[in-house]
Amino acid sequence: xxxxxxxxxxxxxxTKQRLEIASILLDKPQHLSADQxxxxxxxxxxxxxxATIYNTLKLFKLSGLVRELNIDSARTIYDSAAYTHHHFxxxxxxxxIDIPKDExxxxxxxxxxxxxxxDDIEILIKIRQK
Amino acid sequence: xxxxxxxxxxxxxxTKQRLEIASILLDKPQHLSADQxxxxxxxxxxxxxxATIYNTLKLFKLSGLVRELNIDSARTIYDSAAYTHHHFxxxxxxxxIDIPKDExxxxxxxxxxxxxxxDDIEILIKIRQK
DNA sequence: CTCCCTGCAAATGCTTTGCAACTAA
DNA sequence: TTAGTTGCAAAGCATTTGCAGGGAG
Numbered sequence: 439x440x441x442x443x444x445x446x447x448x449x450x451x452x453t454k455q456r457l458e459i460a461s462i463l464l465d466k467p468q469h470l471s472a473d474q475x476x477x478x479x480x481x482x483x484x485x486x487x488x489a490t491i492y493n494t495l496k497l498f499k500l501s502g503l504v505r506e507l508n509i510d511s512a513r514t515i516y517d518s519a520a521y522t523h524h525h526f527x528x529x530x531x532x533x534x535i536d537i538p539k540d541e542x543x544x545x546x547x548x549x550x551x552x553x554x555x556x557d558d559i560e561i562l563i564k565i566r567q568k
Numbered sequence: 569x570x571x572x573x574x575x576x577x578x579x580x581x582x583t584k585q586r587l588e589i590a591s592i593l594l595d596k597p598q599h600l601s602a603d604q605x606x607x608x609x610x611x612x613x614x615x616x617x618x619a620t621i622y623n624t625l626k627l628f629k630l631s632g633l634v635r636e637l638n639i640d641s642a643r644t645i646y647d648s649a650a651y652t653h654h655h656f657x658x659x660x661x662x663x664x665i666d667i668p669k670d671e672x673x674x675x676x677x678x679x680x681x682x683x684x685x686x687d688d689i690e691i692l693i694k695i696r697q698k
Numbered sequence: 699c700t701c702c703c704t705g706c707a708a709a710t711g712c713t714t715t716g717c718a719a720c721t722a723a
Numbered sequence: 724t725t726a727g728t729t730g731c732a733a734a735g736c737a738t739t740t741g742c743a744g745g746g747a748g
Binding site for chain 2: 506508509510511514526528529535537540541542543544545546547548550551553554555556557558559560561562563564565566567568
């Protein structure tokens with residue numbers, strides 16, 4: 439995957455730092471906090487600043503390259519898989535596991551409040567060790 | 569509703585401050601942040617401190633009197649309806665609207681990861697103005 | 699008297715912002 | 724040149740904690 443052209447396509451100028459962040463986060467389906475991105479970058483010798491990571495993640499979110507997950511109020515997690523899917527959250531291990539979209543289907547769905555349209559659905563199944 | 573006996577039943581000693589917080593929050597189904605609870609209490613002349621509100625909300629959460637909602641990473645919202653139900657979240661108005669449990673039903677449900685059991689399900693339907 | 703509770707202020711931890719230096723077109 | 728970027732440090736906020744004083748039994 440060519441991150442340079444991906445960013446350009448989204449109207450984001452592909453700076454060195456943004457490419458580094460993209461290559462860490464968008465490389466595979468995963469769930470990372472800003473701090474985890476920083477740690478991974480540092481580990482490979484990158485010197486991107488924390489501020490730039492926060493700014494870049496917000497930028498990626500706005501253009502839909504990543505999704506923001508509000509699972510734990512302590513920190514925001516960015517999901518590198520931008521397409522709709524859902525999550526298990528293991529409340530004992532703090533692990534987040536993807537659930538493919540088609541593994542969940544509704545046979546009853548509520549009607550939306552008047553004057554509104556659907557934007558997104560997030561299903562979080564909290565699990566724990568048996 | 570007698571909050572004093574409700575708190576006792578949960579093993580929480582019913583202090584003046586805790587009863588005030590209970591009567592504001594548990595009075596009806598609603599979604600309030602710690603800060604909103606503070607504002608409502610102040611408005612009726614109560615002098616409960618912010619620290620006590622945070623501590624009490626956490627206490628209520630642990631005993632299941634309220635549920636914690638992580639909808640917006642900016643603040644934690646406490647839901648006074650402890651029974652399972654789901655939510656619409658209007659991303660334009662920041663409004664949270666309850667969806668009764670029985671208005672949503674699955675006809676396909678994913679199998680849980682090995683060695684885990686279900687704890688809770690949270691469905692959040694994000695909506696916006698048409 | 700003893701334990702638990704309260705509330706102030708300080709501390710924490712995540713996230714944002716101000717701003718001067720820098721960079722690429 | 725010139726607008727957009729970076730990164731440090733400081734600021735901002737929600738939340739937690741330390742601790743002295745207070746209250747109930």
